[in-house]
Every structure is written in structure tokens, then in C-alpha cells.
Amino acid sequence: MFRDSMHGCKITEEPALCDWVVLRIHEKKVGEPLRVAVLETIPEDTKLQTQWNDLVLQLDDPQVFYTYEWSLAVKRAYGTSLNPLLFLAYDEADVLCGLVSLAVDDKQHQVTFLCATTGDYCDFLALTDRKSQFVSAVLESLRDRGIVDITLTNLPADSTTVAAFEEHSAKNGYYWFTRTAYICAQVVLERIERRSSDGKPLLPGRKMVRRSLSAMSGESPVRLDHAYNWDSVATFFPEFVRAHIERFTATGRISNLARPERQRFLTELAKLLGDSGWLALTRMMSGDRVLAWNYGFHFEGTWFWYQPTFDTQMERYSPGFCLLSKLIEQAAEDPALRIVDLGLGDEEYKERFANQNRRTLYVTLRRSLRRHLKEVLRYRATEAIKISPQLERSARKAWSGLRALADKNKT
Numbered sequence: 001m002f003r004d005s006m007h008g009c010k011i012t013e014e015p016a017l018c019d020w021v022v023l024r025i026h027e028k029k030v031g032e033p034l035r036v037a038v039l040e041t042i043p044e045d046t047k048l049q050t051q052w053n054d055l056v057l058q059l060d061d062p063q064v065f066y067t068y069e070w071s072l073a074v075k076r077a078y079g080t081s082l083n084p085l086l087f088l089a090y091d092e093a094d095v096l097c098g099l100v101s102l103a104v105d106d107k108q109h110q111v112t113f114l115c116a117t118t119g120d121y122c123d124f125l126a127l128t129d130r131k132s133q134f135v136s137a138v139l140e141s142l143r144d145r146g147i148v149d150i151t152l153t154n155l156p157a158d159s160t161t162v163a164a165f166e167e168h169s170a171k172n173g174y175y176w177f178t179r180t181a182y183i184c185a186q187v188v189l190e191r192i193e194r195r196s197s198d199g200k201p202l203l204p205g206r207k208m209v210r211r212s213l214s215a216m217s218g219e220s221p222v223r224l225d226h227a228y229n230w231d232s233v234a235t236f237f238p239e240f241v242r243a244h245i246e247r248f249t250a251t252g253r254i255s256n257l258a259r260p261e262r263q264r265f266l267t268e269l270a271k272l273l274g275d276s277g278w279l280a281l282t283r284m285m286s287g288d289r290v291l292a293w294n295y296g297f298h299f300e301g302t303w304f305w306y307q308p309t310f311d312t313q314m315e316r317y318s319p320g321f322c323l324l325s326k327l328i329e330q331a332a333e334d335p336a337l338r339i340v341d342l343g344l345g346d347e348e349y350k351e352r353f354a355n356q357n358r359r360t361l362y363v364t365l366r367r368s369l370r371r372h373l374k375e376v377l378r379y380r381a382t383e384a385i386k387i388s389p390q391l392e393r394s395a396r397k398a399w400s401g402l403r404a405l406a407d408k409n410k411t
Helices: 046-058 068-078 128-144 161-168 206-217 237-250 260-276 312-317 319-331 348-353 369-387 389-410
Strands: 022-029 033-039 083-090 096-104 110-113 149-156 175-188 222-227 279-286 289-299 302-310 339-341 356-366
Touching: 033 096, 033 128, 046 068, 046 096, 068 083, 068 260, 083 128, 096 128, 128 161, 149 175, 161 175, 161 356, 175 348, 175 369, 206 222, 206 312, 206 319, 222 319, 237 260, 237 289, 237 302, 237 312, 260 279, 260 289, 279 319, 289 319, 302 312, 302 319, 312 319, 319 339, 319 348, 356 369
Parallel strands: 110 149, 302 339
Antiparallel strands: 022 033, 033 083, 083 096, 096 110, 149 356, 175 339, 175 356, 222 279, 279 289, 289 302
């Protein structure tokens, strides 16, 4: 045992943590004692896995993106480019009551959510009566580390973390700002209108879907095939990757699956979630031919539409739309499911199915008032320009003039 000369806090190393990369463990005295362990890795530890997921399942809003498996898959796939910073909070009975997976830049000045580029939702996880205390402890620790910029994407707007930031940001020397990041479309299954004759769901584009399925079926009827573990997924995963890359290439874009790290992430995620029973990779097939895929999940009553793709040769039949329609139809017949979450992105086809939306936030906390004000003013100006077409035209004209002047000065 020794003392942190900067904070006067006791530092201990617990036997259970000996194999972890431990930075420090603080004793916090805010209300009931709260002990916060800060680690520079996501430990491959079954005890932590159990504690972590037990906490997630106690939350008001459990998400597959919050699980131990998700953070571990990110660490395994992106370990060379991301530096994890994991905060674990324990109560007086030594029960895990709060955690957040963050990532810090190489200069140790900026922090983001570890799962920011992979998870549809990211958050500080804590029981309701501990959330404010936990957020305060993490912000204090980040401040003491010299973190000057905190950027948190995809934080649910209805999370209690938002109120905790509002309460504790200024106390810890941060100026905080929030704006809308995404509007996530969702399908609440009990709200779907059903036919009076047989109770079947009434979904948009029914006639088009029937015609398309008939055209794609050939001699074999179209069916959904689900894989729930890596052994099943492994046999056709390369085909899924190839189809995703080809679909994007056909429209002049680059698929994120063209990157080896993304492929490894989905591979590791399938292995880990398959072991936990949360993987659901769906193929829409006719005979042996795959028409469309969805790399998704079943978790706590929600079916996630996460990474879909389709055979580009079938594009004229809208195979992606047809797959989603059949997936929602099947989900509506499963009493264990409540929601089909269509995830990030405002694609028009999602809005056709959605009967509920969930907003996520882009949150920044800055130590510099100048940087904070610059960010706020830039955002306000951008929003004002969007509202006024005349302002937008003027801004574009001014920008074009500045670029022409810059080009002239180069010559």
C-alpha cells in the first residue's frame, strides 16, 4: 500500500486484480463509499464478465452494446489503434455498481467511448442511485489525469447520464455541450396493426414485397435462415463480407468491411455473442442462394438490425427491404421480443417501418472555454444556415470565393 502524492488517496492492489493492468484504485467518499478501479485494458476475466453483464441486465435500458463481450471484441480487433481506459465502480459490499469503457488518445489528452465507432448506443452504466456519484468520480479522475477533451457519441438522449453531466461537468472544470447525433428508428411490435382475419402484421409495401419475393424465389420459396453461433456463421461469413463490399463498390463507396479490423471485430463479436446466446445472423434464401443478410442480435427483448447487405444482382427487387419486412413479421410472432431496433442512420426505408424513434446525442466536454465557445458558435451557425436557404447560398458563395482566393495565392 502507498499514497498517491497528488491526491492523498489510498492505493491498493487487490489479489483479484493482479493479472490486470491496474492504474490505480481510489477510495471515494460520496454518500456511501464508492471504490473506483481504473484499468488500461479490457481484462479477459470470467469473473468480471459475469459481474459486468449482471450489472447490464439490472439497468432500465440494457443494450447488447453495453455488454462485456462487446468491449472485449473491440479490444481484440482494434487494440493497436485504441487505448482502453476502463472505470469500474464497487459499492461498500464490493459489488460492481458502475462501469464505463473509454478510450484515450496517445497523448493522453482526449477521451472517447471505446465502442463509439461500433455501438449504436454508448453510455455510463450504473444503477440509478449510483449514476450521479459514478459520473462525478469518473470526471474527477479524467480531470486529474489532464484530459482536456471528452467526446461522447451515441449517448441516448433519455439516459440519466445527461443530467449527471449537467450536474458535475462545471464542478470538475469542464464546459459541456450536447447536440443531436442520430435519430434511431424502432419498431414497437405491439403497436403494429394486424389484419382482423388472421392477426398477421400489416407492414408497409406489402404488395411490392409479395411481388419481389415471388420474382426472387424461382422454384424454391423464400425463407429466413438464422445462425446463432460462430460455428454456423463461419461457413458463410466470407460470403457476407464479399457481398457487403460489392454492394458498396457498386455505388462508388467503400464498405467498412474492406478494413481488416472491422472484419476481425465482427468475427470476434460473433464468437463471443454466440457463446452468450445473443448473436442472430439472418440470411434470406431461395434454395441455396442467399438474397440478403443481416448481421444482428437478440438481446433482452430486442432484435437489432445492425449490419445488413444484399446480393447486388437482386437489387431491382429490393431484397433488403424484403428481408426487413420478413424479419419484423417473424419478430411480431415471437412473444419474447418487444422491439426491432433499426439502429443508426436515417434511411428512408427505416422510416416506413418505424412507429417509434430514439434520439442519441453527441456530447463534448472541454476544459478550454475558447474551444467550447468555438464549437457552440459553429454549430449554431450551421443550424441557422440550414433553416435559411438564402443564408446557405450566401455561405456557399463566400466559401467558394475563399477557396478561389486560396487557389490563386498558391499560384
